[in-house]
Amino acid sequence: MTTHDLVILGSGPAGMAAAAAAVAHGITAVVVDEQPAPGGQIYRSIETTPIKERRILGNDYWCGEELVDGLDDPRIDYRPGTTLWQLTRQLEVGLLQGDQASMVRARHVILAHGAMERPFPVPGWTLPGVMTAGSGQIMLKSGGLVPSAPVVLAGCGPLLLLLAVQYLRAGVPIAALLDTSSPGQYRDALPLMPGALRNIRTLLKGVGLLAELRRAGVKHVRHVTALEAEGENRLERVRWRCGNDPEWHSLTTPLLLLHQGVVPNTQVTRALDCTHDWDERQLSWRPRTDTWLATDVEGVSVAGDAGGIVGAKASAFQGRLAGLGAAIALGRVNEDQIRAEVKRLRRELKRETAIRPFLDTLYQPAAQWRLPEDNTVVCRCEEVTAGEVRNMAKQGCRGPNQTKSFTRCGMGPCQGRMCGLTVSELLADANGQSVSETGYYRLRPPFKPITLGQLATAAEDISR
Amino acid sequence: MFKRLTPPDAPMQKTVIVYFNGRQVTAQDGDTIAAALLAAGVEACRTTPVSGSQRGPYCMMGVCFECLVEVDDVPNVQGCQVHVKDGMQIRSQHGARRLG
Numbered sequence: 001m002t003t004h005d006l007v008i009l010g011s012g013p014a015g016m017a018a019a020a021a022a023v024a025h026g027i028t029a030v031v032v033d034e035q036p037a038p039g040g041q042i043y044r045s046i047e048t049t050p051i052k053e054r055r056i057l058g059n060d061y062w063c064g065e066e067l068v069d070g071l072d073d074p075r076i077d078y079r080p081g082t083t084l085w086q087l088t089r090q091l092e093v094g095l096l097q098g099d100q101a102s103m104v105r106a107r108h109v110i111l112a113h114g115a116m117e118r119p120f121p122v123p124g125w126t127l128p129g130v131m132t133a134g135s136g137q138i139m140l141k142s143g144g145l146v147p148s149a150p151v152v153l154a155g156c157g158p159l160l161l162l163l164a165v166q167y168l169r170a171g172v173p174i175a176a177l178l179d180t181s182s183p184g185q186y187r188d189a190l191p192l193m194p195g196a197l198r199n200i201r202t203l204l205k206g207v208g209l210l211a212e213l214r215r216a217g218v219k220h221v222r223h224v225t226a227l228e229a230e231g232e233n234r235l236e237r238v239r240w241r242c243g244n245d246p247e248w249h250s251l252t253t254p255l256l257l258l259h260q261g262v263v264p265n266t267q268v269t270r271a272l273d274c275t276h277d278w279d280e281r282q283l284s285w286r287p288r289t290d291t292w293l294a295t296d297v298e299g300v301s302v303a304g305d306a307g308g309i310v311g312a313k314a315s316a317f318q319g320r321l322a323g324l325g326a327a328i329a330l331g332r333v334n335e336d337q338i339r340a341e342v343k344r345l346r347r348e349l350k351r352e353t354a355i356r357p358f359l360d361t362l363y364q365p366a367a368q369w370r371l372p373e374d375n376t377v378v379c380r381c382e383e384v385t386a387g388e389v390r391n392m393a394k395q396g397c398r399g400p401n402q403t404k405s406f407t408r409c410g411m412g413p414c415q416g417r418m419c420g421l422t423v424s425e426l427l428a429d430a431n432g433q434s435v436s437e438t439g440y441y442r443l444r445p446p447f448k449p450i451t452l453g454q455l456a457t458a459a460e461d462i463s464r
Numbered sequence: 465m466f467k468r469l470t471p472p473d474a475p476m477q478k479t480v481i482v483y484f485n486g487r488q489v490t491a492q493d494g495d496t497i498a499a500a501l502l503a504a505g506v507e508a509c510r511t512t513p514v515s516g517s518q519r520g521p522y523c524m525m526g527v528c529f530e531c532l533v534e535v536d537d538v539p540n541v542q543g544c545q546v547h548v549k550d551g552m553q554i555r556s557q558h559g560a561r562r563l564g
Contacts, residue, residue, distance in 0.1 A: 034526060034545060041525055048494060050477065051469065116527045128507040128520030129465060135524035139466060143492065143499050148467035170469055233518045234507050255465050265527070380522075381529065383514040413529035413540070448526075449540050 004030045004077075006326050007093050007106040009084055009268070012040020013312045014304025014319035015112035016067040021323030023075035025332040029323075030104075031071065032082040032095060034448075038068050040114055041138065042312045050144035056169045057141065058162070060205075060312070067316065084113075085446040087268055091299050094458065096450055101458035108299050108326040111269060112319060115262040115305035118284070118365065119422050120155060121372045123228040125258065126380050129235030133163045133259035140166060147255045150175035152238045154227055155259040157363045161209040163257070168216050175253050176219040178240055180260070182366055183223060189362035196358035198351055202311075203358075221249075225368065229256055260365045264306050267417060271443040272297050278435045281360045282309055283370065284421060285440060291346075292325030293318055301325055309360075310353050317349040370425050378426070379419040381412020389423055393430035399439045400424055413449070416441040466502045468492070482552040491548045498524060498531040498543035501554070509533050509543060513560040532557050 006022050008015045011033040019029040039046045043064030051057055071078050079097065086094025091106045117134045124130065133153060139145035140163075150173040153164055164177055196203050213220060226241040226248075239250045263284035266276060274287040274295040286308035293301045303322035304315030324342060327333045335342075372378065374387030384407050392403045400416075400423045403409050409423060410416035416423075420441055428438040478493035484506060491500035498521040501509055508518035510532050521531035524544045531543035533554050539561035543554075 036547060116525070117523065126517065126519060128518055131520075131522050131524070135522065138524045139499055139502070140469075143495055143503070144469040145466040145499060145503055146469050148465060172469075234520075380519075381512075383512060383517070413532065414527065417527050417529075449542075451538070 001092070001103055001105050003105040003107065004028065005106075005330055006030065006108045006110065007032065007104070008110045008112055009033075010040060010112040010114055010304070010306070011035070011038040011071065011078065011080070012042060012112060012114050012304060012315065013064065013067055014114070014306070014315040014322070015040070015110070016071055017316040017319030018110045018112055018303055018323035018326070019076045019078075020067075020070045020073070021320040022326050023073060025324075025327035027327055027330060027332055028075055028077060030077045030079065030106075032079045032084060034081070034083050036081050038071050038078065038080070039064055041134065043068060044138060045142040049141050051140065051170070056166055058166070061141070064312075083448045083450075084268065085448050085450045087272060087445070087447075089272060089297055094445065096448070096454060099454050099457065101450060101454045103458050106299070108329055109301070110293075110319075110322045110326060111300065111302045111306055112304045112315075112322075113265055113268065113306050114315075115309060116265045116417065118260045118263045119378075119418050119420075120258045120260040120365075120369060121376050121378050121386070121419075121422055122258070122369075123373075123376050124230055124235070126377055126383075127229050127231055127235045128233070129231065129254055130229045130256045130258065133160045133257045134262075136257045137163050137166070140170070146170055146172045149173075149254050151255045151257060152176050152178065152251055152253045153257050153259070154178035154180065154224070154238070154240075155261075155369075156181040156365070157259055157261040158206060158209075158359065159262065160259040161206070161213065163259075164218065165209050165212050168212065168218065174218050175251055176221055177213065178224045178227065178238070179220060179222045180224045180227070180366065180369060181222075181363060182225075185362055185364060185366075189358050192358040192361055196355040198354035202355050225366075260369055261363055262305065262309055263421060264308055265417070266306075266440070267415065267443055267447055269295065269302060269306070270440060271445055271447065272300060274300065274302075276440065279308060281357065281364070283364060283425075284309075292328070293322040294325060294329075299329070310356065314349055314352040317345050317352060321345050321349070370422065371429055372422070378422045379407075379409040379412065381414050381418070382408040382410075384409035384419070386422070386426055389426045390430045393427050397427065398431060398433070400427060400441050401439075403427065404441065410441050415443060415447075465505065465507060466499075468503060480548045480550050482548050482550070482554055484554045485556055493548075495548050496524075496544050497533060497535065497541070497546050497548055497552070497554055500548050501543065508556070510557040511559060516559065532561070534562075
């Protein structure tokens with residue numbers, strides 16, 4: 001089995017920065033990414049996007065060019081179109097490129113596989129025509145694909161506002177922006193404003209996005225407290241209620257894009273059995289890491305949004321720190337030699353993330369979006385409703401691995417990615433226990449589908 | 465549901481022909497299968513194994529597994545993770561995937 005010094009999963013800001021920092025200390029880094037091109041989701045298709053008019057996607061997108069250029073380094077073995085299907089605590093790494101599977105060994109692994117959108121279970125969210133804001137942005141960046149009829153955007157969070165503004169700039173009509181944040185959140189976030197002022201640039205950008213939407217006259221519906229997608233076999237209408245008003249409003253639309261913030265994708269760190277903590281403010285799990293972003297599994301670090309949501313800029317700082325941490329762990333550099341650089345990185349990271357408590361409070365999804373009503377599907381794959389999960393709690397299920405055994409909830413192709421957070425929170429709520437006590441799914445490889453035929457090619461590879 | 469923005473300064477993309485349930489679909493080089501289908505007006509690409517309800521692409525980033533299709537007789541392919549190739553035969557996946 002081939003042994004590599006460093007394997008980095010993901011070529012978003014964290015992964016690219018980690019690679020650049022590590023190779024500067026004589027390490028050869030293997031960077032694997034499922035996507036065919038670098039950038040992660042944030043800088044997706046930056047080299048090939050048909051949207052060349054820079055103001056549409058904005059400066060925060062185009063500033064990724066520098067990191068992407070940095071990947072073009074002979075010391076970085078960048079492998080696009082490569083899926084991670086296995087990673088063991090002994091740092092055996094299972095990869096799949098096309099139909100060719102392989103197993104390699106790593107001395108150090110940096111997981112920089114980023115975030116995913118928080119599940120947003122509302123009635124009708126499984127209908128074709130209901131997608132996520134992230135999916136809308138991916139199609140815009142990679143194919144220049146935009147809604148062909150006025151679109152409804154619903155939820156909250158910076159990405160939703162950004163997408164709305166990008167659509168406006170591209171001349172795409174928005175039927176309505178349904179904002180699910182509540183007035184109480186502005187009140188709760190206000191005391192955190194002084195911290196946010198340390199990252200005034202980001203704060204002003206948010207204010208700018210809102211102003212741009214207002215100037216354009218976008219129908220911005222605030223304090224939405226109930227939301228439903230309706231239609232026979234496909235989305236036809238979106239219905240909503242505001243505040244305590246019992247009246248339902250509705251709009252006919254072929255496309256609803258949902259967003260309720262982003263959360264770390266913990267599939268791999270969970271399968272490794274890293275210790276995870278429940279983040280009360282971000283309402284998501286995060287793998288526990290030290291000041292070098294190292295987890296409690298020997299040789300495994302987590303950088304960027306995969307370890308807790310920090311945003312693209314902070315992800316790159318974390319990536320650099322994790323890359324330097326790997327160089328120290330591999331004995332290529334002494335901590336004293338890089339003290340000044342590390343101090344500067346930690347300072348910049350701190351400044352960049354100073355806005356998080358404010359943002360996380362302002363855009364924290366309210367309980368009704370996380371704990372849906374009984375008849376709402378929570379596990380999309382196996383079509384298990386919130387009511388069935390609550391019923392399982394009544395029967396004595398304390399954790400999601402029990403409900404999984406009884407209902408198949410979380411056992412479908414997505415392996416719990418789309419229901420895991422909801423199920424843990426539903427069970428915690430129903431059982432009157434904390435989410436930490438409730439726990440999460442026990443995850444196992446393969447992380448992504450791999451056929452027996454493909455798996456067999458790994459065996460041939462090892463025996464050679 | 466989706467259309468292509470063609471800004472005046474965009475370079476001409478190569479066209480790729482694929483087939484969805486036997487119907488010819490014109491895609492652009494670099495499209496994923498899921499994006500190509502959405503651009504061609506295909507909304508649902510599979511039915512679920514449990515209730516047989518219609519599903520279409522949801523996350524477009526490999527997380528939700530809603531865009532599963534059969535590609536050249538291989539079932540359970542994530543449409544949003546695989547790029548179109550000329551002549552590709554894509555079929556919607558009904559119920560559970562076939563074995564073997």
